[in-house]
Amino acid sequence: MANALVFIDNPGAALKKSSLELLTIARSLGETAVAFTGQLHDDVAATLGAYGATTVYQPSVEDLDNYLVGPKAAYLAAAVAASGATTVLLDNSPEGKEIAGRLGIKLNAGVITDVVGVEADGTAHKSVLAGSYNTTAKATTPVTVLSVKANNVEPAPAGAAAAPATATVEVPADGLANAARIAARTEKPVSGRPDLSEARIVVAGGRGVDGDFGPLEELADALGAAVGASRAATDAGWIGHDAQVGQTGVTVSPQLYISAGISGAIQQKAGMQTSKVIVAINKDAESPVFEIADYGIVGDLFKVLPQATAEIKKRKG
Amino acid sequence: MEETLKIVVLVKHVPDAQFDRHITGPGNTTDRDESILSELDEYALEAALQLAEERGGPKAGNEVIALSMGPSGAVNAVKKSLQIGAYSGVHLSDDALAGSDAAATSLALAAAIRHISADGRPVDLVLTGMASTDGETSLIPAQLAERLSFPQVTFASSLEVTGGQVSARRDAGAFSETVEAQLPAVVSVTDQINEPRYPNFKGILAAKKKKIASLSLADVGVDASQVGLAGSWTVVESAEARPPRTAGTIITDDGDAGIKLVDFLAAQKLL
Numbered sequence: 001m002a003n004a005l006v007f008i009d010n011p012g013a014a015l016k017k018s019s020l021e022l023l024t025i026a027r028s029l030g031e032t033a034v035a036f037t038g039q040l041h042d043d044v045a046a047t048l049g050a051y052g053a054t055t056v057y058q059p060s061v062e063d064l065d066n067y068l069v070g071p072k073a074a075y076l077a078a079a080v081a082a083s084g085a086t087t088v089l090l091d092n093s094p095e096g097k098e099i100a101g102r103l104g105i106k107l108n109a110g111v112i113t114d115v116v117g118v119e120a121d122g123t124a125h126k127s128v129l130a131g132s133y134n135t136t137a138k139a140t141t142p143v144t145v146l147s148v149k150a151n152n153v154e155p156a157p158a159g160a161a162a163a164p165a166t167a168t169v170e171v172p173a174d175g176l177a178n179a180a181r182i183a184a185r186t187e188k189p190v191s192g193r194p195d196l197s198e199a200r201i202v203v204a205g206g207r208g209v210d211g212d213f214g215p216l217e218e219l220a221d222a223l224g225a226a227v228g229a230s231r232a233a234t235d236a237g238w239i240g241h242d243a244q245v246g247q248t249g250v251t252v253s254p255q256l257y258i259s260a261g262i263s264g265a266i267q268q269k270a271g272m273q274t275s276k277v278i279v280a281i282n283k284d285a286e287s288p289v290f291e292i293a294d295y296g297i298v299g300d301l302f303k304v305l306p307q308a309t310a311e312i313k314k315r316k317g
Numbered sequence: 318m319e320e321t322l323k324i325v326v327l328v329k330h331v332p333d334a335q336f337d338r339h340i341t342g343p344g345n346t347t348d349r350d351e352s353i354l355s356e357l358d359e360y361a362l363e364a365a366l367q368l369a370e371e372r373g374g375p376k377a378g379n380e381v382i383a384l385s386m387g388p389s390g391a392v393n394a395v396k397k398s399l400q401i402g403a404y405s406g407v408h409l410s411d412d413a414l415a416g417s418d419a420a421a422t423s424l425a426l427a428a429a430i431r432h433i434s435a436d437g438r439p440v441d442l443v444l445t446g447m448a449s450t451d452g453e454t455s456l457i458p459a460q461l462a463e464r465l466s467f468p469q470v471t472f473a474s475s476l477e478v479t480g481g482q483v484s485a486r487r488d489a490g491a492f493s494e495t496v497e498a499q500l501p502a503v504v505s506v507t508d509q510i511n512e513p514r515y516p517n518f519k520g521i522l523a524a525k526k527k528k529i530a531s532l533s534l535a536d537v538g539v540d541a542s543q544v545g546l547a548g549s550w551t552v553v554e555s556a557e558a559r560p561p562r563t564a565g566t567i568i569t570d571d572g573d574a575g576i577k578l579v580d581f582l583a584a585q586k587l588l
Binding site: 068069070073094097098099100101102104105106108109110111112113123127128131132133134135136137138139140141178179180181182183184185186187188201223241242248255256273277278279281285290291292293294295296297298299300303304305306307308309310311312315316 | 356357418419420423447455456457458459460462463464466467468469470471472484487488492493494495496497498499502507508509549550551552553554555556557558559561562564565566567568569570572573574575576577578579581582583585587588
């Protein structure tokens with residue numbers, strides 16, 4: 001009987017850092033099992049073992065990935081029953097949260113999203129209303145479902161690694177009925193930069209970038225950072241909407257957030273104000289972003305950023 | 318002409334994010350003074366109106382119903398939706414609903430949608446925004462779909478309905494996807510799907526003549542014990558205002574701010 005079950009959805013050849021974080025949290029709750037979809041590569045199975053997973057469940061049907069949310073929730077519900085787990089952990093991606101939501105209804109289980117920390121008794125910590133409140137919440141049901149934000153724990157392998165057992169879970173036949181099917185899928189161009197929602201460092205630009213994200217991309221690459229943007233910049237078409245940080249885009253909580261040419265209106269602040277360290281560069285000394293910046297530079301981003309990039313490259317040799 | 322549609326749009330009355338927002342009371346719930354129609358719901362309403370208009374609008378038998386659940390103030394979200402263009406409104410309100418979490422809210426909304434389906438023809442499509450701008454859990458569309466046994470197509474950045482099937486584009490993750498599902502379905506739309514219209518003077522006048530049905534829990538067949546704090550599966554145990562961030566060091570560039578920035582990052586061990 002496992003205590004915690006971690007859902008890992010088709011990771012491909014290597015596990016994402018956020019999955020390692022979930023496994024690390026799960027281990028603090030007790031014996032850990034994994035509900036897996038997609039092809040289980042040997043390396044991935046070994047990593048799951050190294051992070052303390054004792055059993056890896058796989059679905060009886062192969063094409064779960066061709067469906068949206070519903071059938072994955074049906075599979076996960078069956079995996080919860082097979083494992084006996086009382087806490088289910090998922091990543092906090094849009095689909096992760098939705099699978100959590102449907103799973104909660106199937107199991108009569110309380111669901112808590114946007115979790116930043118989990119205590120041994122299942123109490124979840126989260127930050128709400130755009131980071132203006134910290135709350136603790138708890139499910140009052142036998143099973144608890146949590147979707148956990150990235151970058152809140154340091155992934156740590158278990159002391160002793162053993163190869164996990166594998167088991168197949170029967171996906172209920174009605175799980176695939178009435179489901180939304182993915183008819184076509186194209187991979188978006190890969191930037192080679194870290195995923196915005198998971199990045200340790202984010203360099204973001206706004207109206208002041210005036211169509212040229214070049215200096216931001218160069219700084220991001222020197223720092224190993226992701227590139228983000230305010231809604232003004234994405235609406236202007238200077239960068240894809242995927243890059244939008246804010247209330248209607250991605251919420252980020254990196255170690256370092258560098259804001260360049262962004263005034264810092266409430267919508268943008270909502271997406272980044274729980275970052276550990278905030279640096280702001282803006283020509284306008286009156287910009288609201290300076291009220292929340294740990295380090296602010298009143299200046300021209302087209303001068304400051306390239307100088308910083310050159311200096312970082314020099315110091316890193 | 319395409320087949321006509323009966324569409325329910327979920328609209329929520331939320332605290333205006335332009336002002337400070339507060340958590341109060343024994344259930345740690347959000348203070349709803351200074352509330353407005355959730356901005357993200359306007360995209361769902363616009364999508365519904367466009368689908369109905371392509372099919373000949375209300376005269377052809379299409380329905381666009383704005384549904385809101387919440388205390389008396391929530392009727393304002395319905396009224397605003399009618400001004401923008403919804404054909405009729407439903408306000409589900411009951412003292413027992415206060416403090417409902419997503420699971421309890423989805424139970425009450427599912428019951429209201431079944432009630433709306435029983436009145437005339439069944440609902441074809443439930444449209445929602447991508448999240449509320451207060452709770453921001455994004456759970457309601459998924460949980461509602463599960464309770465109604467409908468497929469869900471979420472985070473749609475484009476939407477078509479033909480031959481009893483919905484087809485949507487989704488750009489939420491690492492892929493661009495085309496997703497298809499049979500009606501009836503729950504669809505949530507992003508802020509990329511359209512440009513919502515503003516209410517004009519004619520719309521504001523016309524809204525006064527539109528019907529708003531007020532429903533209680535008893536009307537939709539839900540017991541008070543199934544909702545509110547009692548019927549919720551999660552409890553918020555504590556809520557603490559986060560200390561506001563304070564401004565740190567602000568410098569003005571004298572030609573070496575880039576170097577000073579790197580010094581700062583090095584001192585913070587961020588390089």
